[in-house]
Amino acid sequence: MTETVLSVRDLRVAFETRRGTLTAIDGVSLEIGRGEILGVVGESGAGKSVTGSAVIGLIDPPGRIAGGEIRLGSERIDDLPPEKMRRIRGRRIGMIFQDPLTSLDPLYRVGEQIVETIRTHTDLSAKTARARAIDLLTEVGIPAPERRIDGYPHEFSGGMRQRVVIALALAAEPELIIADEPTTALDVSVQAQVITLLKRLCREHGTAVMLVTHDMGVIAEAADRVAVMYSGRIAEIGPVAEVVRAPRHPYARGLMGAIPTLSDTAERLTQIPGSMPRLTAIPPGCAFHPRCPNVFGRCRVERPEPILVGGTRVACHLYDARGEAA
Amino acid sequence: MSARMDDAAEAPDAPRATPSRLARFLGSDLWLNFRRSKLAIGAFAVTLLMFGLAFAAPWISPQNPYDPAQLELLNSNLPPLWNPDGQSPFLLGTDDQGRDVLSAVLYGLRLSLIVGMLGVVVSGFLGIGLGLVAGYFGGALDTVIMRVADVQLTFPAILIALVVDGVAKASFGSALDTNATILLIVVSIGLSFWVQYARTVRSSVMVERSKDYVQAARLIGLSSPVIMVRHVLPNVTGPVFVIATINLALAIITEATLSFLGTGLPETMPSLGTLIRTGNRFLFSGEWWVVAFPGIALAGLVLAINLLGDWLRDALNPKLQ
Amino acid sequence: MRAARTSAAPAGAYVEVEDLRRVFDVSKPWLNRLIEREPRQSLKAVDGVGFAIPRGETFALVGESGSGKSTVARMVVGLLPPSAGEVRISGVSMTDPRQEAARRRLRARIQMIFQDPYASMNPRWRVGSIIAEPIRAFNLIQGEGAIRARVGELLRLVGLHPDDARKYPHEFSGGQRQRIAIARALASQAEFLVGDEPTSALDVSVQAQILNLMRDLQDRFGLTYLFISHNLAVVRHMATRIGVMYLGRLVEVGPKAGIFASPRHPYTRMLLDAVPDLAHIGRARTPVSGEIPNPIDPPPGCTFNPRCPHANDRCRSEVPALLDGVACHAVEEGRLPS
Numbered sequence: 014m015t016e017t018v019l020s021v022r023d024l025r026v027a028f029e030t031r032r033g034t035l036t037a038i039d040g041v042s043l044e045i046g047r048g049e050i051l052g053v054v055g056e057s058g059a060g061k062s063v064t065g066s067a068v069i070g071l072i073d074p075p076g077r078i079a080g081g082e083i084r085l086g087s088e089r090i091d092d093l094p095p096e097k098m099r100r101i102r103g104r105r106i107g108m109i110f111q112d113p114l115t116s117l118d119p120l121y122r123v124g125e126q127i128v129e130t131i132r133t134h135t136d137l138s139a140k141t142a143r144a145r146a147i148d149l150l151t152e153v154g155i156p157a158p159e160r161r162i163d164g165y166p167h168e169f170s171g172g173m174r175q176r177v178v179i180a181l182a183l184a185a186e187p188e189l190i191i192a193d194e195p196t197t198a199l200d201v202s203v204q205a206q207v208i209t210l211l212k213r214l215c216r217e218h219g220t221a222v223m224l225v226t227h228d229m230g231v232i233a234e235a236a237d238r239v240a241v242m243y244s245g246r247i248a249e250i251g252p253v254a255e256v257v258r259a260p261r262h263p264y265a266r267g268l269m270g271a272i273p274t275l276s277d278t279a280e281r282l283t284q285i286p287g288s289m290p291r292l293t294a295i296p297p298g299c300a301f302h303p304r305c306p307n308v309f310g311r312c313r314v315e316r317p318e319p320i321l322v323g324g325t326r327v328a329c330h331l332y333d334a335r336g337e338a339a
Numbered sequence: 340m341s342a343r344m345d346d347a348a349e350a351p352d353a354p355r356a357t358p359s360r361l362a363r364f365l366g367s368d369l370w371l372n373f374r375r376s377k378l379a380i381g382a383f384a385v386t387l388l389m390f391g392l393a394f395a396a397p398w399i400s401p402q403n404p405y406d407p408a409q410l411e412l413l414n415s416n417l418p419p420l421w422n423p424d425g426q427s428p429f430l431l432g433t434d435d436q437g438r439d440v441l442s443a444v445l446y447g448l449r450l451s452l453i454v455g456m457l458g459v460v461v462s463g464f465l466g467i468g469l470g471l472v473a474g475y476f477g478g479a480l481d482t483v484i485m486r487v488a489d490v491q492l493t494f495p496a497i498l499i500a501l502v503v504d505g506v507a508k509a510s511f512g513s514a515l516d517t518n519a520t521i522l523l524i525v526v527s528i529g530l531s532f533w534v535q536y537a538r539t540v541r542s543s544v545m546v547e548r549s550k551d552y553v554q555a556a557r558l559i560g561l562s563s564p565v566i567m568v569r570h571v572l573p574n575v576t577g578p579v580f581v582i583a584t585i586n587l588a589l590a591i592i593t594e595a596t597l598s599f600l601g602t603g604l605p606e607t608m609p610s611l612g613t614l615i616r617t618g619n620r621f622l623f624s625g626e627w628w629v630v631a632f633p634g635i636a637l638a639g640l641v642l643a644i645n646l647l648g649d650w651l652r653d654a655l656n657p658k659l660q
Numbered sequence: 661m662r663a664a665r666t667s668a669a670p671a672g673a674y675v676e677v678e679d680l681r682r683v684f685d686v687s688k689p690w691l692n693r694l695i696e697r698e699p700r701q702s703l704k705a706v707d708g709v710g711f712a713i714p715r716g717e718t719f720a721l722v723g724e725s726g727s728g729k730s731t732v733a734r735m736v737v738g739l740l741p742p743s744a745g746e747v748r749i750s751g752v753s754m755t756d757p758r759q760e761a762a763r764r765r766l767r768a769r770i771q772m773i774f775q776d777p778y779a780s781m782n783p784r785w786r787v788g789s790i791i792a793e794p795i796r797a798f799n800l801i802q803g804e805g806a807i808r809a810r811v812g813e814l815l816r817l818v819g820l821h822p823d824d825a826r827k828y829p830h831e832f833s834g835g836q837r838q839r840i841a842i843a844r845a846l847a848s849q850a851e852f853l854v855g856d857e858p859t860s861a862l863d864v865s866v867q868a869q870i871l872n873l874m875r876d877l878q879d880r881f882g883l884t885y886l887f888i889s890h891n892l893a894v895v896r897h898m899a900t901r902i903g904v905m906y907l908g909r910l911v912e913v914g915p916k917a918g919i920f921a922s923p924r925h926p927y928t929r930m931l932l933d934a935v936p937d938l939a940h941i942g943r944a945r946t947p948v949s950g951e952i953p954n955p956i957d958p959p960p961g962c963t964f965n966p967r968c969p970h971a972n973d974r975c976r977s978e979v980p981a982l983l984d985g986v987a988c989h990a991v992e993e994g995r996l997p998s
Contacts, residue, residue, distance in 0.1 A: 030370070056863035156843055172951045200724040201890060205934035227863065230893075230936030254941050270867035273893040274938045275920065281875070282868035288833055289863075328862065531922055551780035559797045559848065560767050573784040 018221035025080035052236030107182030111194035113174035113196035124162035172203035244300035250326025385643035400442035461529025466536025474544025544576035584648035680745035721900035771845035777837035788825030794848035835866030
């Protein structure tokens with residue numbers, strides 16, 4: 014594996030409410046290498062967005078990082094003071110959010126925003142920064158960039174805006190990009206363009222990407238590895254081909270079976286009974302056990318630790334050769 | 340049938356029975372906020388006290404100040420009881436006609452509150468009704484109603500109340516008895532304050548109208564008035580309570596102002612404003628109690644209601660949570 | 661120019677849509693237009709759409725934003741009056757003023773499932789009242805007890821518990837709300853359900869539950885569906901026949917198998933190619949360029965021509981008619997490689 018850009022170990026994020034402490038993420042560990050795209054997939058409430066926010070350091074009170082560590086390269090970033098974190102954000106970590114309408118300031122020209130990012134994090138002069146901004150716009154596929162650099166966000170279409178947002182994220186040559194649902198608000202045909210763009214740029218620049226989304230299809234096409242999250246924990250993490258074609262965790266299996274594809278011939282989609290537990294009512298032991306078709310005694314009391322099976326880490330007692338396996 | 344298995348097996352923590360309304364209220368954020376806010380509790384206590392006193396006025400007043408038979412000129416201009424010249428049972432003194440100030444204040448409070456609340460009801464109905472219609476139908480109707488509202492907002496409410504009141508008095512003058520006068524004042528107040536309700540309700544209605552549940556209601560063939568009242572109205576009344584509370588204080592002040600200016604309630608049936616007016620004449624001759632106590636009562640009432648309304652507005656504002 | 665009969669169902673099908681059009685006036689208020697001297701602007705949301713649905717089948721309308729598919733759905737159901745064209749359900753016209761009485765009787769049979777499970781139910785009403793409302797409105801059952809019993813039945817039918825009738829919508833998850841919406845639709849004894857992106861707002865596993873439920877109900881009660889979606893994979897799972905829309909026009913119509921196995925229109929091909937799919941792991945490809953143009957100012961001729969690799973001059977000036985299920989000059993002229 015190439016050099017590790019992001020390393021998350023045993024991360025815990027908790028929210029203090031008047032009803033008690035809610036644990037949104039409970040012991041998440043993952044790593045992303047240079048030029049690699051890690052997909053973080055899960056349904057609503059699984060904690061994938063919170064994971065992304067925690068890495069960037071954007072967990073607002075009443076939430077806080079309650080345990081574990083996050084390392085960018087070799088440096089720990091989860092315990093940095095806000096000022097230092099702010100400098101890392103933008104310079105070493107870039108962000109792409111779902112809604113391009115709100116990611117760009119509507120009052121400023123697109124060029125101004127890119128140049129501002131460049132000059133905040135590097136020493137380039139105004140002229141050089143502008144030239145670099147035009148280069149970036151060309152790279153992301155904006156036609157006639159010398160002209161469009163002076164346009165306002167509302168003058169761009171949805172797909173073009175998202176490309177500008179990608180350019181903005183890449184402006185300071187970050188090592189890592191956190192992309193939270195970058196294609197969800199886009200039309201299908203534009204989605205494809207943006208995914209292809211993201212893949213190409215990350216290969217070329219060697220940027221690591223954490224791609225957070227609920228759309229498994231996007232992950233299948235774009236990601237190298239994928240982490241499937243459930244109830245604030247990672248159920249399975251491994252190479253995309255393995256997890257999609259031969260999922261091991263019963264939840265991942267159910268998930269892959271529930272997604273309609275263009276080629277499957279099954280009459281009925283696989284159904285996982287019930288729904289993801291609320292944060293206030295996470296079951297003991299394995300969080301998935303009430304819905305699991307392969308549940309047995311141990312699952313109800315002991316929380317499974319991730320076990321290496323093939324190239325994948327699975328958090329499921331079924332794969333634990335030591336204990337009472339199914 | 341397998342469809343049955345699914346969500347029914349969900350969240351074992353979800354109780355089968357819905358908690359009663361009272362239980363839901365007591366567990367709500369609003370109640371918690373209230374319990375924590377000393378200001379809100381204090382304001383609410385004062386308001387409740389005033390309401391209680393006003394309601395019980397006929398029973399707890401030492402005398403009925405409107406009944407000329409109970410008045411004796413001998414008792415006139417007596418200072419409050421703690422003053423050496425004071426006389427029992429006139430706790431707060433008497434005015435120039437022998438009326439007990441305490442009784443007058445209690446009865447006046449009652450009248451002020453009645454007029455104020457009726458005024459709120461009138462402006463509420465008018466405002467909510469017009470807001471509903473304007474927001475739901477849009478188009479020309481909306482434009483007309485909103486322009487009228489805009490024009491009305493350029494005038495101070497007191498002025499409008501004065502105009503309505505004055506015109507009516509000039510037209511009907513002597514034909515008005517006291518009940519009609521009260522009605523007239525209520526209508527004047529109502530007509531001057533409907534705009535706030537209308538605007539707020541209108542914007543809420545416009546939001547709700549685009550929601551799918553309204554479309555679903557249209558699909559089953561319900562007529563517009565039915566949809567407006569049964570579906571939309573319950574969802575737009577939230578902000579109305581805040582407006583009504585603050586409006587109540589304004590209505591009371593407006594009535595007091597009208598009475599003070601002489602165009603409100605007659606002196607034979609005094610509200611707090613009329614009392615202040617009468618008492619004002621004696622202020623410089625040293626008889627301060629006739630104006631002071633109604634004034635304190637009015638100020639206290641309005642302040643308490645305003646504080647309550649402010650708290651309610653902040654408590655219901657989701658952005659401030 | 662009358663389009664040749666498509667490979668649609670025979671005349672007299674349960675749902676018939678003919679040359680449906682809808683134009684929206686998106687001009688600025690007249691005062692602004694007066695001062696700024698701007699012309700009236702109109703948006704052709706739906707520009708001549710026609711199809712037929714036989715009883716018991718599912719017809720899916722697929723398209724991206726601006727395709728007009730939601731507008732078509734609302735016109736079919738009667739929520740939006742068409743600017744031109746005809747919609748006939750069970751032989752009754754949805755627009756002819758002379759058939760008002762027949763339409764009123766028919767209304768109970770037509771229902772809609774909306775996209776947003778959080779906005780499709782009145783938050784102040786209990787679930788029981790929400791489901792009972794169509795029963796009451798159409799006077800289908802008399803007596804409170806009987807109505808309550810029916811509501812309980814319907815809740816069970818969609819996989820919920822009769823006790824849930826006492827709860828409020830906010831106490832349920834998105835998937836459960838869609839179930840309630842389906843129960844409400846069935847309450848009026850609907851035969852024809854229009855689903856406007858009914859599962860787009862739901863998680864994948866919940867979507868699977870709802871789609872399975874919809875198919876089970878269709879099998880059991882012989883329901884007819886008009887299913888609107890932007891998700892081709894979902895549509896593939898649900899539909900019998902599919903219509904692909906682009907900027908207000910139907911570009912291809914046909915049975916499901918044909919559309920997926922051998923799509924003819926360049927847009928359909930592009931769309932199928934662009935869908936991120938589980939089977940396309942790590943696939944490298946060259947997606948089609950360009951984006952959907954502004955519907956207020958569409959390109960002349962075939963609206964797809966700026967993005968079409970096979971566009972010629974005829975495409976840029978002449979609107980292709982729907983012939984044999986495809987609206988494309990290249991297909992008509994045999995220029996398109998299979």
